[in-house]
Amino acid sequence: MQTLFTQEQIQIKVQELAKQIAADSKNIFCLVVLKGAIVFFSDLIRELSKLDVQVEFDIIQLSSYIKKEFSGEVKIKKDIENIENKDVLIVEDIVDTGHSLTFLKDYLLNKKAKSVRICSLLSKPDRREKQVEVDYLGFIIPNKFVVGYGIDYQEKHRELPFIATID
Ligand code: IMP
Ligand code: MG
Numbered sequence: 408m409q410t411l412f413t414q415e416q417i418q419i420k421v422q423e424l425a426k427q428i429a430a431d432s433k434n435i436f437c438l439v440v441l442k443g444a445i446v447f448f449s450d451l452i453r454e455l456s457k458l459d460v461q462v463e464f465d466i467i468q469l470s471s472y473i474k475k476e477f478s479g480e481v482k483i484k485k486d487i488e489n490i491e492n493k494d495v496l497i498v499e500d501i502v503d504t505g506h507s508l509t510f511l512k513d514y515l516l517n518k519k520a521k522s523v524r525i526c527s528l529l530s531k532p533d534r535r536e537k538q539v540e541v542d543y544l545g546f547i548i549p550n551k552f553v554v555g556y557g558i559d560y561q562e563k564h565r566e567l568p569f570i571a572t573i574d
Contacts, residue, residue: 411553412556424454426458427543432460432494436493437452438511442559443499444498447557467486467487469507481507490518494521497523502527502531505535526542529547529548530546533549553571555570
């Protein structure tokens, strides 16, 4: 396991993201994508609070049944309450192929969200199969598998305070 971002580097990045979000809105509705994004989200809302942003949130859980060769079909494991007319900010851990967020954005717009923006801590652009616009992005990372800070490998390593790559 090799450290990619330390606790301090992550903290600084979360503060920067909170500033960008706060500059755009003082009242937001977040949709947190389980499970990977919860550690990021819990740090992010406390930074937002320091900047006088009021936050409401709901949670959603997706599962992707990747068939042979990535035809990435995404399903909802835990659904959300009514989001009609809300300006939604999706909070995600990683944008990888882009299938999950493309699906989720369409899903929310179909449910009549007023607008949908995306905040993701990490992005692996080399892996992208579906283009998705990330409004608030933390770090661009290479095509490596990462764990820690909520992100898992087979449900392990979520508790690490830093982000590391594993082979
Ligand atoms: P996408 O639909 O391929 O963009 O999948 C995104 C999801 O895959 C992320 O939200 C993560 O849950 C998971 N994922 C992608 N890359 C990694 C990784 O390096 N470590 C752990 N989970 C990952
Ligand atoms: Mg995720």
